[in-house]
Amino acid sequence: MRTYLDCIPCxxxxxxxxxxxxTRDEKKHRKVxxxxxxxxxxxxxxxxxxxxxxxxxxIIRQFTNSSDPYREIKNxxxxxxxxxxxxxxxxxxxxxxxxxxxxxxxxxxxxxDLGANSKVNxxxxxxxxxxQDFAIFDYEKFKRxxxxxxxxxxxxxxxxxxxFDRILIENLKKKTIYVVRDKPxxxxxxxxxxxxxxxxxxxxxxxxxxxxxxxIVNDCSEEFIKHYSTAKLIISKGQGNxxxxxxxxxxxxxxxxxKCSVIARDLKCSPGDIVLKSQx
Amino acid sequence: MRTYLDCIPCxxxxxxxxxxxxTRDEKKHRKVxxxxxxxxxxxxxxxxxxxxxxxxxxIIRQFTNSSDPYREIKNxxxxxxxxxxxxxxxxxxxxxxxxxxxxxxxxxxxxxDLGANSKVNxxxxxxxxxxQDFAIFDYEKFKRxxxxxxxxxxxxxxxxxxxFDRILIENLKKKTIYVVRDKPxxxxxxxxxxxxxxxxxxxxxxxxxxxxxxxIVNDCSEEFIKHYSTAKLIISKGQGNxxxxxxxxxxxxxxxxxKCSVIARDLKCSPGDIVLKSQx
Numbered sequence: 001m002r003t004y005l006d007c008i009p010c011x012x013x014x015x016x017x018x019x020x021x022x023t024r025d026e027k028k029h030r031k032v033x034x035x036x037x038x039x040x041x042x043x044x045x046x047x048x049x050x051x052x053x054x055x056x057x058x059i060i061r062q063f064t065n066s067s068d069p070y071r072e073i074k075n076x077x078x079x080x081x082x083x084x085x086x087x088x089x090x091x092x093x094x095x096x097x098x099x100x101x102x103x104x105x106x107x108x109x110x111x112x113d114l115g116a117n118s119k120v121n122x123x124x125x126x127x128x129x130x131x132q133d134f135a136i137f138d139y140e141k142f143k144r145x146x147x148x149x150x151x152x153x154x155x156x157x158x159x160x161x162x163x164f165d166r167i168l169i170e171n172l173k174k175k176t177i178y179v180v181r182d183k184p185x186x187x188x189x190x191x192x193x194x195x196x197x198x199x200x201x202x203x204x205x206x207x208x209x210x211x212x213x214x215x216i217v218n219d220c221s222e223e224f225i226k227h228y229s230t231a232k233l234i235i236s237k238g239q240g241n242x243x244x245x246x247x248x249x250x251x252x253x254x255x256x257x258x259k260c261s262v263i264a265r266d267l268k269c270s271p272g273d274i275v276l277k278s279q280x
Numbered sequence: 281m282r283t284y285l286d287c288i289p290c291x292x293x294x295x296x297x298x299x300x301x302x303t304r305d306e307k308k309h310r311k312v313x314x315x316x317x318x319x320x321x322x323x324x325x326x327x328x329x330x331x332x333x334x335x336x337x338x339i340i341r342q343f344t345n346s347s348d349p350y351r352e353i354k355n356x357x358x359x360x361x362x363x364x365x366x367x368x369x370x371x372x373x374x375x376x377x378x379x380x381x382x383x384x385x386x387x388x389x390x391x392x393d394l395g396a397n398s399k400v401n402x403x404x405x406x407x408x409x410x411x412q413d414f415a416i417f418d419y420e421k422f423k424r425x426x427x428x429x430x431x432x433x434x435x436x437x438x439x440x441x442x443x444f445d446r447i448l449i450e451n452l453k454k455k456t457i458y459v460v461r462d463k464p465x466x467x468x469x470x471x472x473x474x475x476x477x478x479x480x481x482x483x484x485x486x487x488x489x490x491x492x493x494x495x496i497v498n499d500c501s502e503e504f505i506k507h508y509s510t511a512k513l514i515i516s517k518g519q520g521n522x523x524x525x526x527x528x529x530x531x532x533x534x535x536x537x538x539k540c541s542v543i544a545r546d547l548k549c550s551p552g553d554i555v556l557k558s559q560x
Contacts, residue, residue, distance in 0.1 A: 005296055005306070005309050005310060005313060006296065008292050008296070008313050009289045009290070009292040009293040009296065010289070012288050012289040012292060013289040016285055016286065016288070016289065026285070029285050030285060030325070033285060033288050033320070034320060034321050037317035037318070037320045037321070038317070038321075040313075040314060040317045041314050041317070041318075045310070
C-alpha cells in the first residue's frame, strides 16, 4: 500500500509517542519531530508507510540511544495476553467452528496495542472483537488453502498478540514457520517475545531480517525469502504487514483489524472492521 | 497557552483538512504539508497554537489562491444553527435558570464544527452537551461580573456557533460588542457570518483586526484593543481564543468545550468537558 497524505500527521504522532517512550527529555522529543519534518520531502508517497516507520525509528535511536523504547510495554502485553490464554483456548474449544473462532482470536489479539496509550480494558476489547462480524470474509478460500498446504508461513505483528497467534497455530495443525521482526521496532514482536509466549512449542521461529514495522520483502533475509517464495499459505497479521505486502501477488491471507481510516479506505471497509482477506 | 509537541501532528492534520477544502489537487495538498514541515523549525513552542494556525492558512492561500476554503461549510453551519434557534430559545425560556441554560447553549454551539468532517448529528451533539455538567464552573463570579458591567466584549469563535451566541447575548441584557475575525480563517466567524445570523439585531459587530484562528492581542486593531483594555467583562468562546488569551490577566470568562487532550490538560479537565472559567 502506498503512503497516503493522511499518514503524514500520523508519522509525527507515532514518532512523538515512540520518543516519549525512549526519554523524558522534551528537547529530544522536539528534535525528533523536526528531524521527521526534515526527511519528509525526500520520502516518496509511492513508498509504504512501514518504510517511513523505519526511518522514524532510526531517528529516535540516533537521538536517544534507546534501541528498544517499547520493551516495558511489550513485556506487559505479553504478560496480559498469557493470562488470557486459558479462557481463550476454552472459548475456541467450545466454539461451533473452532478454526473460525481461532482466526477471530488471532485478529482480536491485534487490539492489544491499544492498551499502550489509552485506558482500554484489553479483555473487554478482545471480547468485543470476538462478537464482531467480518467485513471481508474469505474463509472458504482459507480452508481450501489450508487443506492444500503442508507448511504455513505466519508473519507476526505485535508483542502480546503472539499469544493469540499461538492459539490459531494450535488449531491449524500444520507445520508453521513464525516470522518476527529482526530488531525491536515500536511494539512489534521480536524473537524474545515469541519465546516468552512459547511459540517455539508450536512453530519454528525465524526473523524476517527486516527492522521496519512491516515486511519489506526486498530487505528481508534469504531465509525468509526462500520460505516466502515457496509457501502455499502465508498468514499476514496486522496493519504494518498489510501495508508492506498488499501489492504482492502471493497466497497471502491478511488477518487484521482496520485501525485507521486510511487502511479502511484501502481495504474498502470501515475503521474498526475485522478482515480475513485473500490476496489471490 | 504555549504550543505543546502534541499540537504538531495536529498542525499537519488541520493543514491537510483545510487545503483539501481549497482544492482537489493532491500535489498541492502535499506541497502544503511539506511547507508546514519547512517552517516548523522556526516556530517556537512558546508561541500559541493560533499563531501557527495563521502561518498554515497563509501557506494554503499562497499555494491555492483560495482565500476562504471553508465558505461553503460555514454557510451550511449557519443555516443548520438558524434552524435550531427557535427550539433552543424555547429551552432557555423554560429553564429554571435561563441565564445558565443560555451559557450552556452558547458552549453547545461550539460542537457545530464537529459536523464538518464527521457524520455527527449536530442536534444530538448539542442535546448531549446541554445535559453535561460543568468541569469548571465559575458561575457565581460570572453573575457578579455581569451585574457590575454595563458593556460586554464577546469574542466569537466559529460560524454557526454565532446563532448560539445570539441566544446568550439576548439573555445577558447588556450592551454587547461582538468580535469576529478580520479575515476568513478555517471555519471561524467573520462579519458575514455575524450578519447572516443576525447578531447586528442584538450587538455591535466589530472585527478583531486579527486573521489568526484565535485572538493575538498584539496584532489586533486599535478599536479592539480599546474595548479589550477597558471591558469589565469579556466572554471568550472556544479553544482558539483560549489558546491565545489564557495568559492575559483580564476579566475574561472562557466558555468552551475541551475538544482535545492538550487543551484539557492545560485546563486540568478531561477531553469533552464543558467549562465556564474565570481568568481572574
